[in-house]
Amino acid sequence: MISAKTIIRHAVLTTSLVLTSLWVNAKSPCDDYSEDRRPLFGDLHVHTSYSFDSYISSQRNDPWVAYQFGKGEAITLPDADGRQEVTAQLRRPLDFMAVTDHAEFLGPINICTQDAGKLGYWFPACIATRSSNFILQLLAADYWVSLGVAGTSNEKERSFACTLSDCDEAAKSAWQDIQQATADHYEECRFTTFVGYEYTDAPDFKNLHRNVIFRNDKVTDLPISAYDTGSYNFPKLWTLLREQCLEGKPDCDVMSIPHNPNLSGGLMFPDPKTPQEAADRLLFEPVIELVQHKGASECRFDRLAGRGIATEDEACDFEQIKNDSLAMLGSVAGEVRTLDAAPVEIESFGRRNMIRNVLKDGTLLEQKSGLNPFKMGFIGSTDTHSAMPGAAEENNYPGHLGRRDAGYRNIQDHFFSNAGGLAVVWAKENTRDAVFDAIRRKETYATSGTRPTLRFFGGSSLNAALCDDPDMIQKAYDNATPMGGDLTVTANETPHFLVAASKDPGTPNFPGNDLQRAQIIKGWTDDSGKTHERIYNVAGSDTGASVNPESCKPEGTGYATLCAVWKDPDFDPAHNAFYYVRVLETPSCRWSTLQCKAAGVDPFSEDCAAQATVATQAALDDGAWGDDVYGKCCLNPEEEPFYSPVIQERAWSSPIWYSASHKKP
Template sequence: MMPLRKHRYRLLASYAIACLSVCTSLSVANAAGPQRTEVREPCLHVVPERQALFGDLHVHTSYSFDSYLSSQRRDPWDAYGYAKGEPITLPDAAGEQAVVARIGRPLDFAAVTDHAEFLGQIDVCTMDATKPGYWWPHCVMTRAQGLWPQLLAAHWWTRLGGQLDVPPQQSFACRLSDCDAAELNAWGSIQQAAEAHYDRSAECAFTTFVGYEYTEAFDQKNMHRNVIFRNDKVPERPVSVYDTFEKGFPDLWQKLREGCINAGTGCDVLSIPHNPNLSGGLMFRDPRTVQELEDRLFFEPVVELIQHKGASECRFDRLRGLGLDTVDEACDFEQIPADNLNMMGTIQGEVLTERAREVPLEVFAPRNMVRNALKAGLQLEDTLGSNPFRLGFIGSTDTHSAAPGGAEENNYPGHLGRRDAEYANVQDHFYSNPGGLAVVWAEENSRDSVFEAIRRRETYATSGTRPLLRFFAGNYPADMCEDPDMLRNAYAEGVPMGGQLQPSAGGLRFLVVAGKDTGTDRYPGTDLQRVQVVKGWVDRDGAARERVFDIAGSADNGATVDPHSCAPIGEGLKQSCVVWQDPDFNPDEDAFYYVRVLENPTCRWSTLQCQAAGVNPLSTACAVQAEVATARAQAQGASGDVYGRCCLAAEEEPFYSPVIQERAWSSPIWVSRRSGF
C-alpha cells in the first residue's frame, strides 16, 4: 500500500486549485458535452473538465400554504430575483412587510418547488376576491394577520393534505370555486416565472428549473420529494398526494413515467427526497417490488443531505458518547431532536406537542440517516442483485420565505415568514439552521448540463458555505497532484464523485482536491480544518461497517473564535490535494467512499443573532443579558421567553453548540464487484 500522501501547498497554489474550478483543457471523457434537449444559444463559458455551480432546488413562495399563511407574500418571480442578487421584502415578527433581505452572493441555478397539493386551493383562497371560495372561513384564516388564526389555518391545511389522521381531501372552497382551473393557473405561472428568469443567452448567467414539491407525510412522517423537470416540456398538471395517497411515493414514480418519461413530448424529470431525518424511518424502506427498485434508481440519483430542518448524514449524541450505528463524533452537526415534522411545533418559546421532543437513539430509525441507508444498500445488493440506495448528495434551504440560497449564518433572515423572523427565529426555530447548497460539476450553466450532472451524481452538498471539492477514484499514480493534466487524466483513468468502478487486486487510489470558500469582501471565507474520507462496507459476515479517515489537516490546529466578536482565530488549510489509498482495501468487499471537508470553527447563526440582541451565548453573563433582552422584546409586543435559549449550555445538550464547523460532503464513489448501476 502507498502511504498517505501529504497535501502540497506550493504545487496546489500554482496549479491544482486553479484547475479545480476553471481548468479548460480538452476532456477526453466528456468531449461531446451534455445532450441537448432544448433550443437556446450556446454558452460562451464552457469548461470541458466541468465547473462548480452553486444552487438551491428546494424553494417555497407565497404559492405554498405554509409560506402564505406566515404572512409571506413574495412569489416565484421574486424568489428568482433574490437568487440573482436582488433585494426582497419579507415580513417581520408581527407580520408586517418590513424586512429587506438580500443574498450575499448570487446563485448559479435554482428551482421554485411549491407544494403541488395546494396550488389551486391557495390560488382560490388568496388571488381573487370575486371568487366565492375566497371567502370560505379557512381561506379567510389563511389570509389573517393574527398569528393564532394563521396557526389554526396551518393545522387545517395539513389535515387536508393527508398529513394527520385522515386521507387527503380538498377544501370546501373548491366546491365554491374551480380549484382545478386555479391549479392550472398557478402551475402556468410557475412555468412562466422559470422561463422569464432563465438566461437562454450566450452569457448563461442563471439557470432555472420548473419544479414542485410532492408532499406525502402521513402522520407527519416526511416522504416529501422535489420534482425537477429537465426543460420546459412538463405535464399539464403536477402529480400530488391527491393522486397517489393509497400507494404512496412509488406511485409518484409511475405517474411520472406515464405523464413525462413515456409521454413522447421530450419531458425528463428527477425526484429528490429531502430531509430523511424527519421521515420516521420510512424514506429508505426495502424495495417491495422490482419496479420500485428500478424506479428509485432511475428517478432518485441524489438526496437532500442538509436543509433548514437539519442534517441527515449521520447522528451522534455528545452527552451519551453514543451514535446511531456510528462512532463518528462529527455526526452531532445540526441534528433535530425529533424524527418527524412536528419538530416545527414551538410557539412563543413553548413546545406544543410531545412529538416535537427528542427521540432517543434507541428508537430513532437508523435509515433516517443517509450514511446508514448507504450501508443498507450494500447489504441489499447481495440479496437483490442491485443496490437501491446509490444516492449522491446535494443540499438546499427549503426556504418558505422565497429566499433561495439564503444559507449564510451571518445573513440569515429566517425561512418561514413571520414564524422565524427577527426574535422569533431564536425563540421558536432555534434548532433549525439556514440550510445548505446544491453544487454540481457541469460543463456550462444550462438546464441540460446541470440536470445531467445531477443524474450522474457529480454533485456535492454544503452546509451553506462555498468550498470547492473534487473527488475521483481510479488507476492513478501517487504523484497525481503534480500532473499538469490532472483533471483530464482523472476523468480518463477513473470516475468522479457519483461514479462506480470494480475493484482490482492491485487496489485503487483516490484523488481528493479541496479549496476553501473564498468568501466576499465583507465576509472572507473560512480556512479548512480537515479533509476526511468516509468509508462504508460490508464485511465477510454480512455486517455493515464504516470508518472515517483524516487525510489532510488536523482537529488540533488550534483554530477557534473570539468569544466577544465571533471573529475567527487561527489558521487552517487554504487548499489541499491528496492521492490516497485505503489501507484496509479488500477487493472482495463492496464499499462506498465519500469526502467530508470540515471548516475551522465559526459562530452559529443563533449565536450571531443572540449577540446582535445583546445576549452572548459565549459569556458567563448570558442569563442576565437574556432577561434584559427578553423584557425589551416583550415591551415591543413579543410573548413568552424570547432569548432564554441563547444561554443553553453546549455541555448539557446532545447536539447543539454555539460554535459550529461548516462542511461539505461529496457524493460517494462505489466500489462494487458488480458492473453498472
C-alpha cells in the same frame, strides 16, 4: 431479477440522454464553457406565496420574486408582526435554482388569495389564511396540514373552498404561473431555472416529501400530489411520472429528490417491495437532499449518550434535530405545543433516517439481490418558505418561514433550525441540460451553506504525485471515476482516490473560513452480511484554529487548499463498498450565536442568563409574545446532545461505489 420491460425502458431513456447530449454539444457552447467542468451553486428547494405554509406566515413574494432573489436582487419580507419591512439580499447570486411550491393546495391557495370575485375566496379557512392575526394564521396552518398533508388516510379531504370555486382550474392557473416565472428568468449560460414542485406526503408528520424537478419546459399537465398517490405510497409518484412524463410526453424528463430523511420516522427508505420499485428508485432519485433548514441527515451522534446511530463518528453531532418528524416545527411563543415534538432517544431513532446507514444497507441489499437500490448522490438546499433561495449564510440569515421566525422568533421558536445548505454540480456550462445531466450522473456535492470547491475521483491509475500536476483534473477525468460514479478494478488492484478542496473565498467584507481537514468515509458489507463504516483523515489536521468569543472572528489559521491521493489500506475486492469525502472548515459562530449577541445576549458569557432576562423584557415591551424570548441563547452545550454555539461548516461529496460483481478478472 429486473424485468425485460424495465431494462428496455432504461435503454430507451439512456439513448434519449445520449441523443440530447449530442444535440447539446452540437450547439455553440457558453463563453465560459469548461471541458474540465466547473462548480455551479444552487438551491432546488424553494417555497413562495404559492405554498400554503408560506402564505399563512405573511410571506407575499411569488415565484418571480424568488428568482429575482436568487439572481442577487433585494426583496422585502415580513417582520415578526407581519409588516412587510424586512429587506433581504444574497451577498452572492446563485447559478441555478427551482421554485418547488407544494403540489397539494396549489388550487385552493390560489382560490383563497388571488381573486375576491370567487365565492371560495370568502370561505372561513381562506379568510384565516389571508389574516394578519397570528392566532388565525396558526389555525389556518392546522386546517391545511390536517386536511391533506399530515393525515394517514389515503382518502385525503378536499377543502370546501373547492366546492365553492373550481380548484382544478385554479391549480392549472398556478402551475402555468410557475412555468412562466421559470421561463421568464432562465438566462442560458448565466442563470439556470427549472420547473419544479414539492410532493408533500407526511403521514403522522413523518416526512416523505420529494422535490420533483423537470429537465426543461416539457412538464406534466398538473403536479402529481399526495392526493393522486395516497399516503405511504411515494412509489406511485414514480409510476405516474413515468406515465405522464417519460412515456406520456415527448422530450419530458424528470427526477424526484427526497428531502432530508432525518424527520421521516425511518420511513423514507424501506427495502424495495419489487424489482420494479428498486429500478424506479435508481432512475427517478439519483440524489438526496443531505442538509437543509430542518437539519442534517448524514449521520447522528449523541454527545450526552456517547454513542451514535450505527456510528462512532463524533462529527455526526452536526445540526441534529432532537425528534424525528415535522412536529419539530410545533413551537409557538417559545413553547413546544405538541407531544409529537418530544425528543426521540437514540435507541428509538430510525436507523435509516441517516443517509450513511442507508448507503451501508444498500451494499448489503446488493449482496443479497445483486442490485443496490440506494445509490444516491448528495445535494443540499434551503427549504426556504420566504422565497429566499440560497439564503444559507450564518451571518446573513433572517429565518426561513416568513413572520413565524422573523426577528426574535428565530431564536424563540426556531433555535434548532439551521441556515440551510446548497446544491453544487460539476458542469461544463450553466445550461439546463448541463446541470440536469450533472445531477443525473450524481457529480454533485452538498454544503452546509458555504461555498468551498470539492473534487473527488477514484480509480486504479491515479498517480501519487497528481496533486502537484498542473493537469490534475484532466488526468483524473481521463484515468478515474468522478464522484457519483462506479469503480471498476481488477482482482489485483487497489483503488486510489483523489481528494482536492479549496476554501470558500467569500466576499471582500466577509471572507470565507479556512479548511481544517478532508476525510474519506467508507462503508461496506462483509462476508457474513454485516455492515461497517470507517473514517480516514486524508488531508489537513486540527491546527487549533477557533473563534474569538467576543467578536466571533476567526483565531488561528487552517488551510486554503487540501489535496491528497489516498489508497484504501483495507480494500477487499470481495466486499461491496462506497466512499465519499467530508471536508470540515475551521470553527465559526452559529447563526443563533450571532443573533443572540446582536440582541445583547452572549452565549459565551457567565452573565448570559441575566442578559437574556433584560433582552426578553425589552422584546416584550416592544410587543413580543411569550415569556422566555431569549433564554435559549444560554443553553449549556455540555448539557445538550447536539447544540453548540460554535459549528464547523462542511461539504460532502457524492459517493463513489465499488461492486464486487463488477471487478475485472
